[in-house]
Structure formats: structure tokens, C-alpha cells
Amino acid sequence: MEQFLDKLAEILETGELKEDSRLESFPAWDSLGVLSTIALIESQYRVNFTAPDFAEIKTVDELWKLVQARRAG
Amino acid sequence: MNLHFQDKRITGILTVLPEHEQKFVDDMKNFDFPQARSLKLKLVMGYDRHRLVTAGTSASDLAIFGFRHLFDKGLLVPEGLDAMIVVTQSPDYFMPPTSNVIQGILNLKHDMLCMDINQGCAGFVVGLIQAFLMLEQESVARVALVNVDLLSRKVSAKDRNSYPLIGDAASITIVERGTEPATIYANIRMDGTRREALIIPAGGFRLPSSSETAVLEDPGDGNLRAKDHLRMDGTAVFNFAQVEVPPMIESLMQFARVDINQVDWFLFHQPNKFMLQKLCDKMKVPYAKMPSNVVENFGNASGVTIPIAITFNLAEQLRSGGVTACLAAFGSGLTWGSMLLRLGPLAFCSMIDYR
Numbered sequence: 001m002e003q004f005l006d007k008l009a010e011i012l013e014t015g016e017l018k019e020d021s022r023l024e025s026f027p028a029w030d031s032l033g034v035l036s037t038i039a040l041i042e043s044q045y046r047v048n049f050t051a052p053d054f055a056e057i058k059t060v061d062e063l064w065k066l067v068q069a070r071r072a073g
Numbered sequence: 074m075n076l077h078f079q080d081k082r083i084t085g086i087l088t089v090l091p092e093h094e095q096k097f098v099d100d101m102k103n104f105d106f107p108q109a110r111s112l113k114l115k116l117v118m119g120y121d122r123h124r125l126v127t128a129g130t131s132a133s134d135l136a137i138f139g140f141r142h143l144f145d146k147g148l149l150v151p152e153g154l155d156a157m158i159v160v161t162q163s164p165d166y167f168m169p170p171t172s173n174v175i176q177g178i179l180n181l182k183h184d185m186l187c188m189d190i191n192q193g194c195a196g197f198v199v200g201l202i203q204a205f206l207m208l209e210q211e212s213v214a215r216v217a218l219v220n221v222d223l224l225s226r227k228v229s230a231k232d233r234n235s236y237p238l239i240g241d242a243a244s245i246t247i248v249e250r251g252t253e254p255a256t257i258y259a260n261i262r263m264d265g266t267r268r269e270a271l272i273i274p275a276g277g278f279r280l281p282s283s284s285e286t287a288v289l290e291d292p293g294d295g296n297l298r299a300k301d302h303l304r305m306d307g308t309a310v311f312n313f314a315q316v317e318v319p320p321m322i323e324s325l326m327q328f329a330r331v332d333i334n335q336v337d338w339f340l341f342h343q344p345n346k347f348m349l350q351k352l353c354d355k356m357k358v359p360y361a362k363m364p365s366n367v368v369e370n371f372g373n374a375s376g377v378t379i380p381i382a383i384t385f386n387l388a389e390q391l392r393s394g395g396v397t398a399c400l401a402a403f404g405s406g407l408t409w410g411s412m413l414l415r416l417g418p419l420a421f422c423s424m425i426d427y428r
Contacts, residue, residue: 038312048312048316
């Protein structure tokens with residue numbers, strides 16, 4: 001997960017990212033941020049996300065859990 | 074579906090670009106977004122400048138300018154054209170077809186088949202397939218495939234989603250019957266259930282343009298556009314390309330029994346640099362084999378981007394020799410198609426400015 005946090009922090013243009021950080025609190029979490037995150041998840045974990053998938057996700061931890069769930073499924 | 078063609082070849086490609094060039098840094102002033110985020114967008118998507126028509130220019134104007142250039146330079150003989158296909162989503166009129174308009178203004182012969190096709194970003198592959206099908210007839214020896222779009226006229230300048238990437242352009246591709254040892258392989262797929270991912274909601278017969286359809290609306294993301302404007306669901310389109318294109322190319326290679334490493338150039342539709350690089354990553358194709366510099370220099374001109382990618386990057390190489398090329402195009406409809414063919418040597422391969 002550490003690697004995921006690092007990459008996500010890069011996309012969100014922040015130095016520090018915690019598990020309970022709220023995605024919406026970052027100005028960089030806009031359409032470009034979402035797209036970059038979809039691409040990250042796709043390339044690193046071979047999981048296809050769509051924009052509506054993010055609707056129910058509030059925190060970094062929730063995002064990570066959904067990635068894991070999709071990977072397992 | 075899989076398609077294959079024998080004894081057909083592309084003999085020349087000309088692209089016509091409007092002279093007017095606009096910079097992304099100037100477009101930014103119209104967007105209601107922090108400047109830093111817009112600059113990030115520029116960096117990631119590869120936005121820099123784009124070519125746009127000025128008011129009063131129509132699709133036929135760009136095409137006619139290109140044909141006259143070819144006639145004047147002796148690169149094409151008017152009597153030699155047996156068919157003309159115009160692929161566009163910005164026709165001069167609903168009625169008559171733009172291909173007939175061009176034929177009439179150029180005084181081309183009556184013994185000719187003119188046809189308009191409504192296709193967007195997949196328009197080059199769809200147009201080539203139609204040209205090859207026409208060439209199955211003995212009466213048709215040479216087809217002019219015109220791809221032209223002026224969609225900047227249908228995009229809101231306050232829409233950061235679509236405006237910075239859009240470009241206007243036309244291309245003329247000459248396709249002939251001739252002895253060509255290599256078979257051309259293609260495949261094409263469509264999904265009309267996803268038709269709203271790329272749509273201009275108003276202006277047709279379902280919802281005619283009115284003062285109401287011209288009202289700018291914010292769908293919730295800070296981008297202002299009206300029903301008269303092109304609407305692109307950016308992430309849906311991104312997902313579509315990433316999910317559908319790599320398996321399509323894999324299936325094309327299997328159908329053609331060609332190893333992907335034997336392809337010299339991957340000449341793909343040019344939505345933006347980001348999307349193309351992600352496709353390369355997924356297909357394990359080196360970035361150097363897939364030009365992705367069309368949007369930053371000219372903008373995304375729908376079905377014209379593959380001809381622009383060819384004439385901008387490979388002109389020298391294709392005038393003297395040949396390459397194995399894999400084309401792929403994907404866009405509104407949704408429509409996605411690909412083609413594997415030998416390309417070149419071409420009698421002409423160049424780009425000119427419309428004045």
C-alpha cells in the first residue's frame with residue numbers, strides 16, 4: 001500500500017497522504033486527477049475503474065480497499 | 074468483424090490545416106479553474122496550440138483548397154476520380170451531401186459516386202474500409218477519401234474538457250486498385266448503447282437548435298456548455314479506449330498472423346498524449362513507434378488525426394519507401410476499428426495551410 005500512497009500523493013500534488021485523507025480535500029482531485037488515478041490503478045493493479053466508481057469513495061483507505069476487492073474478484 | 078482486402082493501396086495523402094493557430098495559454102483565460110491546474114493539464118495531456126477555422130469557413134472550403142492544390146501541382150487528375158467519400162460530422166448542409174458540393178464546385182465528371190459518411194474519430198478507418206469496398210467494382214479505379222471536421226465551431230470555449238484539445242482540419246487520401254502483394258487486414262466494432270459518451274445533443278431533428286439549446290449550463294464540474302455544444306464524457310471515453318483498443322489490436326494481429334513487433338509504426342487516432350501513452354504501456358509498444366504529437370501541434374481534428382500524424386511525422390520516409398503500419402481509430406458511436414497495411418511509397422505525402 002505504501003507504493004500506492006506514494007503514487008497517489010504524486011497525483012494529488014501533496015507531500016503527505018494518510019489512509020483517512022479525504023480525496024475531495026485536495027484541489028488536484030479534479031477530472032484530471034481522477035483520470036490519472038484510473039490510469040494508475042489500471043497500470044499497477046490491472047483493475048479497470050470508471051469515473052462513477054469514485055462516487056461512493058471518500059477516503060484513500062476506501063479507494064485502496066476497492067482496488068483490493070476488485071483484484072480479488 | 075474481421076475484413077481483408079487485396080490489391081488496394083493508398084497512393085497519396087494531403088492534409089489541409091487552417092492557418093489560424095490558437096495557444097492553450099490563451100484558452101486558459103476562458104476556463105473557471107486555477108491556473109496551476111490548467112498548466113498541469115497542458116503538461117499531462119500535451120496541450121500547446123491548435124489550428125482552428127475562422128468564421129465563414131466550411132468543410133467543403135478546406136477540401137476544395139486541397140483538391141485544387143493537387144490538381145495545380147499535377148499530383149492528381151480530375152478525370153481520374155471515380156468516387157469521393159467525405160467523412161464528416163460538420164457538413165456544409167443537412168442537404169445536399171458535402172461530397173456533392175465539392176464535386177459540383179470542382180466540376181468533376183458525372184460518372185462518379187459521391188457519398189457522405191457520418192463518423193467521428195474513427196472516420197479514417199471507416200472511410201478506408203468504404204473506399205476499399207468501392208474499389209471491388211471494375212468501374213472504380215480511384216477513390217478520393219476526404220476526412221474533414223470543424224468541430225471547434227461546436228465546442229464551448231468555456232469547456233476545459235473539450236476546447237483545448239479540439240482542432241479543425243481536412244485530409245485527402247487517394248486510394249487505388251493496383252498490384253499490391255500485401256493483404257490489408259482490418260476489424261471494426263460498434264456499440265450504439267454508449268452513443269451519449271460523445272454527442273452534440275441539439276441541432277438535429279430530435280432537438281432543433283433554439284434559444285434554449287444555446288443557454289450555457291454547468292453540469293457540476295465548472296465547465297460551461299450548451300446543448301448546441303459537443304459533450305464529451307472524458308473519463309468514459311478514456312475507459313472505452315483503454316478497455317477496447319488493446320484487445321482489438323491483439324485480435325487484428327492474430328487475424329493477420331503478424332507479430333506485433335513486426336509493425337514499424339502505430340498510427341493511432343490522436344485524442345491526447347496521455348491516452349496514447351497509456352495505450353502504449355498496455356500494449357507494450359515503445360513510445361517511439363507511436364507518434365503522439367498531433368494534439369500539441371494542431372489539436373484533435375477527429376477523423377483527420379491519422380492523416381495528420383502520417384504527413385507530419387512520416388512524410389520523407391513514405392515518399393521514398395514503405396512501412397508496415399497499424400492504424401487504430403476510436404470515437405463517437407461508439408465506433409472502434411483498426412487496420413494493418415503496407416504504407417508507401419506515396420506519390421505525395423504533405424501538409425498545406427488553408428488561406
